[in-house]
Every structure is written in C-alpha cells, then in structure tokens.
Amino acid sequence: MTSNALYTDLSGYYDLMCADIDYLQQSHTVHRLQQLFGNNGRQHLDLACGTGPHVAHFIDFGYQSGGLDINQPMLDLAQTRCPDADFSLQDMCSFSTETPPDLITCFLYSIHYSAQLERLSQCIASAHAALNAQGLFCFNAVDKHKIDNNSFVSHSAQHGNSLFKFASNWHYQGNGNAQALMLSIDKTDNGITQSWQDSHSMVAVSFSQLQQLLEPYFDVHIFEHDYDKLVPWQGTAGNALFACVKK
Template sequence: MPSNTLYSDLSHYYNLMCCNIDYQEQCDFSHRLFQCLTTSATTTPVRSLDLACGTGPHVEHFLSLGYNASGLDINAPMLSLAQERCPTAAFTLQDMCGFVTPEPLSLITCFLYSMHYNYPAENFWQTLQQTYNALEPGGIFIFDMVDRDYIANDSGYTHYLNNSEGDFSFQSRWYDKKTDDKLDLVITITKQSGGIKEQWQDQHAMLALNTEQVVTKLQSIGFEVTVFERDYSRLKLWQKNMGNVILACVKNNSI
C-alpha cells in the first residue's frame, strides 16, 4: 500500500475532504455577527479577507452576500483553484503571521481551526497583531479554535465518500501530549479503486492553547472579545462546557 505526504497534493483532494462542511452557514453566521457587533463598514461594499482561504469557498459565499471579499493562503495550487472559483476576487500568496493589506478591512475571518497552524506561539500572537493592524476601527475578526483543555485524544472524525475516482475515507484527529504548546493534527486519506488501495498521511505541528489565554492576549492587543459556542446555526455564548469555540474580536473604535 503506497503512502505519500498528504499535502504534496492536498489541492486535488481538499474539496472532497471538506465536502461535509457547510461553508454558507459559517459565512451567514459571520455576517450576522458583523451586523450585530461591528461599528465599522465605512465603505460599500464592505471589504473582507479570509485567512487560510484554501480553494476559496468562504470567499465565494461572502461575495454572494455583497462583500468585497478577498483571500490569502500559503498554498499556491489552492489559490489557483480559488481564483478559478472566484475570478473577480483578489487572492494573495502570504503567510497569515506576516500578512499586509493595501487598505483597512472591516471583516477578517479564519475558519476550520486554521489559526492553530500558527505554531509556535510567537506566530499566533503575531497573526493576532497583524489582524488588528489590518482592521479599521470598529472592524471585526472572527475565528474558531479548539481549547486544549477539552481535547480527548480519541479517534477523531471520519467521513466516507464515493465518486468516479473510487471509495474514499477521510480521517482527522487531534493529539495533545500536554507537555508543551504543540498539538498534532493527524490526517489520513484512503482511496480504494479497482482493487488498489492508496493512502496519504500527514501529521502537522499545531498550536495548543486554551480559550482564556487567547482572550487575554486579544484584549491586551486592543480587541473587545465575545466567545461563542462553535455552533454556526445560532449565536450562543460559550458556557465553558465545550472546547470548540468561536471568537468575535472587535477592534476598539476609539483607536
């Protein structure tokens, strides 16, 4: 059974791996938060940026909501697919921990736990600062994260898909040794077709953090922070009884 490095060809399988994700629901949720919390939006249409945008599904939905939507990622093949998906949007090849924008933004998003790719912690804090710098006063940054205090180190999540290429299984799971600030994301894709089984595996060093630690840092930068449960179907404040959260961070309007 051949084994390859997953991200050497992630762009080919990314949309299949994420086929169960409701991108529109996540964008609608962010749109509601933007309407409820921001005091920004001095331009029309509203300028937005999706960090770690991948192949651009969130950008596509923000465009449909009337935003002047853009995206950035460090993976050039994914950005090529994103540009094909959204030919009118601007996409840039940048690392989120050092990104710059030509003009201030009203909304910045980062979904699918992608903020955890900012490892080690210095990169995470730098990304928070860069995001603050990129927003206009009153603008909002929305991202999701997993609180390390709730990670179970179990088998994670697996979904199955059959299409013309074969039978696929996609598994992702977190693993936290609890010894430092490193969290492992383990991803496995298995494909069976014509009696041949192939497998792509990869393990990424991710940043392990707890929610209160992140909130404290955001506040020290100058954000006003509200924490919600990671349920994109409703706006429900975090009750500290689950580890999957969404942070809505508004840049102080007086800055």
C-alpha cells in the same frame, strides 16, 4: 491493501476532503456576527482561505471579498472559483493589505496553523493592524485542555471511480504549546486501497491564554461552536467561535 504516500500537494483534493463542511452556514453565521458587533462595512479578508469557498459566499452576501494563503496551488483554485476576488500568497502571521478590511475571518481552526504562541500573537497583531476602526476578527479555536486524542471525525466521498475516506483528529501530549492535526486518507479503486497519513504541527493554546493574547487589541465575545444559532459560550465546551472587535 497497499499503503504508500499518495499526495505531496493536497490542493487537488482539498474540496473533496472538506465535502462535509457547510460553508454557507458558517459564512452566514459570521455575516450575522458582523451585523451584530462589527462596523457594517463590506470589505472582507479570509485568512488561510484555501480554495476560496467561504470567499465565494461572502461575495454573494455583497462583500468585497478576498483571501490569503501560503499555498499557491490552493490560491490558483480559489481564483478560478472567484475570478473577481483578490487573493495573495502571504503568511497569516505577518500580512498586509492595500485596502483595510472591515471583517477578517479564519475558518476551520486554521488559526492554529500559526504553530507557535509567538506567531499566534503576531497573527492577532497583524489582524488588528489591518482592520478598519471597529472591524471584526472572527475565527474558531480548540482549547488544548479539552482535547480527546481518541476522538476523530471522518467522512467518505466518491470521485470518479474512486472512493475516498478522510479522517482527522487532534493530538495533544498534555503539556506545552504544541499539538498536531492528524490526517489520514484512504483511496480505494477496484478493491485496492492506498493510504496516506500526515501530521500537521499546530499551536496548542487554552482559551484563557487566547483571551489574554486578544484582549490588548480586541473586545472579545465567545460563542458556542454552533453555526445554527448564536449562544454565548458556557465555559465547558472545548471548541468555540470567537468574535473580536478592534479596540
């Protein structure tokens, strides 16, 4: 086995890395939340959209959908996937839109990429400013006090002649407002494995802190992190789905 840095740009491996994610189910659940709590508008913006898989499903649902990301290679792939969508290279903590969206989403815990509480506040304010009246802001988040540093998720995927194994976990030191997303990738060809590890800086926030940041701007509804059915958050799980209606 050899160990070395494989990738400097994950855009070419992003879809493979996320191959176990049910984008359709996630998108459909948020579409239901828009029907229940939103203004029934069909203008959609996806923050930290990556290669655009959620955008593709919202287009299928009849939305005028687009996204933003800070990674241009990701956006290039998103534009190929969704040629009629509008994508822009922007920071989700300080973005603007020409057409006000009715629905803003931020999937895959990407809200934590704001990295600092101040920037998280700016992201929330930017979403509020961009939305149409009674627009909906939906995202998922993890409570820093519920993080188990020893818990991780992993999956394998075949690509050509290569077998990839992806693993990730949250790491929180127990105090402060910084946590990390730890990521590892193994690529095996002909019995030889190369490995790559990285740590992404994320903002650590409790759900009570998050509610305090949101409440000046939104009426906040919190649900269990279950894309099969909508169940109000019971107050114990460490991850949840937030549906926030613009005040």
